[in-house]
Amino acid sequence: MNGIIKLDNISKVFLDGDRSVEVLKSVSMEIKRGEFVAIVGPSGSGKSTLLSIMGALLTPSSGSIVLSGQEVTNARARQLKKIRKHKLGFIFQTAHLIPYLTVQEQLLLVAEIVSKRDREQREKAAHLINDLGLAHRENSRVDQLSGGEKQRVAIARAFMNDPDCILADEPTASLDSEKGRRVVKMLRKEVKNRQKSAVMVTHDERMLDLCDRVLYLEDGMMYEERKIHDEKLPLR
Amino acid sequence: MFLAFKELKFSKLKYAMVGFILTAILFLLFFVNGLASGLATADSSSLKNLPADYVVMNSEAEGNILKSEVGENAQEELGDSVAKDQFTPLTITMSTVKGKDAVADVVYFALETDHPSLPPVIEGKPIEEITGEEVVVDESIKRQGYALHDTLHDENLGADFTIAGFLENHTYSHMSVVYTNLNDFNKRSFSNPDKNQALLYYGKETDVAKMDVLTLEETVESMPGYSETQGSLLMMVTFLFIISAFVSTVFFYVITIQKRNQFGVLKAIGASTAFIAKSLVLQVVFLTISGLVLSLLGVSGMTKLLPDEMPFEISWQMIGFTGIVFLALNVSGSLVSVHQVAKTDALEAIGRAD
Numbered sequence: 008m009n010g011i012i013k014l015d016n017i018s019k020v021f022l023d024g025d026r027s028v029e030v031l032k033s034v035s036m037e038i039k040r041g042e043f044v045a046i047v048g049p050s051g052s053g054k055s056t057l058l059s060i061m062g063a064l065l066t067p068s069s070g071s072i073v074l075s076g077q078e079v080t081n082a083r084a085r086q087l088k089k090i091r092k093h094k095l096g097f098i099f100q101t102a103h104l105i106p107y108l109t110v111q112e113q114l115l116l117v118a119e120i121v122s123k124r125d126r127e128q129r130e131k132a133a134h135l136i137n138d139l140g141l142a143h144r145e146n147s148r149v150d151q152l153s154g155g156e157k158q159r160v161a162i163a164r165a166f167m168n169d170p171d172c173i174l175a176d177e178p179t180a181s182l183d184s185e186k187g188r189r190v191v192k193m194l195r196k197e198v199k200n201r202q203k204s205a206v207m208v209t210h211d212e213r214m215l216d217l218c219d220r221v222l223y224l225e226d227g228m229m230y231e232e233r234k235i236h237d238e239k240l241p242l243r
Numbered sequence: 244m245f246l247a248f249k250e251l252k253f254s255k256l257k258y259a260m261v262g263f264i265l266t267a268i269l270f271l272l273f274f275v276n277g278l279a280s281g282l283a284t285a286d287s288s289s290l291k292n293l294p295a296d297y298v299v300m301n302s303e304a305e306g307n308i309l310k311s312e313v314g315e316n317a318q319e320e321l322g323d324s325v326a327k328d329q330f331t332p333l334t335i336t337m338s339t340v341k342g343k344d345a346v347a348d349v350v351y352f353a354l355e356t357d358h359p360s361l362p363p364v365i366e367g368k369p370i371e372e373i374t375g376e377e378v379v380v381d382e383s384i385k386r387q388g389y390a391l392h393d394t395l396h397d398e399n400l401g402a403d404f405t406i407a408g409f410l411e412n413h414t415y416s417h418m419s420v421v422y423t424n425l426n427d428f429n430k431r432s433f434s435n436p437d438k439n440q441a442l443l444y445y446g447k448e449t450d451v452a453k454m455d456v457l458t459l460e461e462t463v464e465s466m467p468g469y470s471e472t473q474g475s476l477l478m479m480v481t482f483l484f485i486i487s488a489f490v491s492t493v494f495f496y497v498i499t500i501q502k503r504n505q506f507g508v509l510k511a512i513g514a515s516t517a518f519i520a521k522s523l524v525l526q527v528v529f530l531t532i533s534g535l536v537l538s539l540l541g542v543s544g545m546t547k548l549l550p551d552e553m554p555f556e557i558s559w560q561m562i563g564f565t566g567i568v569f570l571a572l573n574v575s576g577s578l579v580s581v582h583q584v585a586k587t588d589a590l591e592a593i594g595r596a597d
């Protein structure tokens with residue numbers, strides 16, 4: 008029971024006009040507790056689609072999914088929402104922060120959505136802010152933060168609801184590689200400290216050494232690193 | 244709900260402007276409405292408050308009480324179906340009075356002072372007790388400088404009267420109504436005791452030959468010019484109401500639609516549609532109530548600046564009704580956009596086809 012996320016023979020078909028496009032073809036994979044996995048692949052290969060399926064935001068055309076040890080293939084929308092709210096944390100390409108809230112308030116908002124804003128939640132927020140090196144920014148508003156800082160706030164926010172797994176879609180795309188690397192390092196640190204799992208979709212191979220495992224997605228098919236390492240790299 | 248108020252505080256200028264426009268709209272609405280009902284009152288309150296269930300007028304007068312003439316025959320005919328103490332003739336005479344330093348247009352209402360349920364006075368002697376030269380006058384005459392016990396000197400009629408008491412809400416065409424005792428009035432040389440303008444009675448509707456029997460409401464509405472004036476004012480107020488309600492609803496709809504992105508983010512971090520809607524409703528209610536309060540303050544300030552002759556009247560029912568309608572519409576305006584936004588889910592927040 009250490010598979011936090013388990014995809015089995017997942018395929019996804021999009022209808023594009025009268026044409027149907029099979030974006031994912033029978034993808035199987037498993038993410039274990041405490042594991043930090045990267046998914047790499049060219050643009051349009053279906054990475055975001057895959058991540059959306061893992062995040063219960065999108066239902067696959069066929070195949071089965073286990074999230075947080077729960078079989079959700081045929082789950083109702085309500086249950087999926089609940090899983091998303093309590094078991095998953097999302098980090099997006101851009102930080103997607105609420106413009107009129109301070110760093111601390113961004114985190115407390117999650118607390119309010121999930122449960123209550125109490126002292127425990129405040130302490131948790133303070134911890135996360137500290138861990139991500141944002142202590143001096145605690146009461147700054149979003150527009151005063153740099154890109155890297157914003158993305159760190161987004162990471163802290165993703166951890167606020169104490170999720171089993173973090174799903175990050177190109178979290179460093181809007182940062183230069185040095186800042187991006189710092190952000191990914193912090194993400195890794197939090198994942199390891201808190202014994203969470205994380206899946207990161209990325210373009211940037213310089214981040215891959217920070218991940219435990221790298222999966223390649225191409226033409227809707229998933230490859231273990233070794234299989235295609237030589238012929239496929241570099242991806243960009 | 245700190246989200247709602249943080250946003251209001253952050254976008255101060257935007258929301259201040261929304262609040263200002265809402266205030267201005269409501270102010271205009273209350274103001275025009277107050278003027279319309281003020282005018283109606285100044286025009287017709289004396290007829291609306293006549294001590295009667297029905298008013299009998301000459302058919303030829305077509306509801307214009309000043310032109311109506313009712314003679315002995317009608318009195319006798321009415322006497323068959325209505326008890327003597329339940330009806331009274333009413334004589335109406337327009338004139339001008341002079342006091343110490345002012346001239347005022349007045350309308351005399353002369354009737355039997357033993358008639359039941361005469362209008363109550365707010366100051367001085369009740370109408371039931373006046374005798375001889377004593378009259379009870381609408382308080383609006385105070386604006387011309389008259390006080391209790393002053394003399395009204397009427398050169399047209401060649402008579403003097405003494406103000407024994409004051410009434411409220413008894414004006415006819417913006418003129419103060421003067422209630423006098425019909426018996427004493429008829430003793431004067433200018434009065435023709437055989438001709439009255441109308442008969443007032445309590446009881447059921449009856450038929451009187453060559454006469455119209457009108458309710459008080461019908462009497463008011465058939466006043467010359469009344470329906471026309473009130474009709475166009477009512478139309479103005481109604482259109483103003485519809486337009487402003489529409490504008491303010493659309494306003495909130497648009498403001499909310501603009502926040503689509505934000506809602507996507509909120510959904511992506513787990514917020515339900517209900518959570519978003521709650522925060523939004525709070526904002527809309529706060530803004531609408533602020534607008535209501537400010538516009539009412541504005542209206543009450545304005546009435547202090549208005550000259551006394553300018554009739555202005557606003558009821559709590561009107562304020563309450565407007566408040567509830569605007570709250571309901573504004574809230575639904577923003578909820579409609581929440582509903583649309585609810586369909587866009589967290590997926591959009593995730594960069595898909597980058």
Ligand SMILES: Nc1ncnc2c1ncn2[C@@H]1O[C@H](COP(=O)(O)OP(=O)(O)O)[C@@H](O)[C@H]1O
Binds near residue numbers: 023048055056596
């Ligand atoms: N809702 C959709 N409808 C139709 N086609 C879609 C939809 N979502 C994604 N696609 C297509 O699926 C393919 C994979 O998209 P995506 O998962 O965003 O790729 P990546 O994130 O790897 O760049 C693209 O060709 C995209 O156009």
Ligand SMILES: [Mg+2]
Binds near residue numbers: 054055056594596
């Ligand atoms: Mg993508």
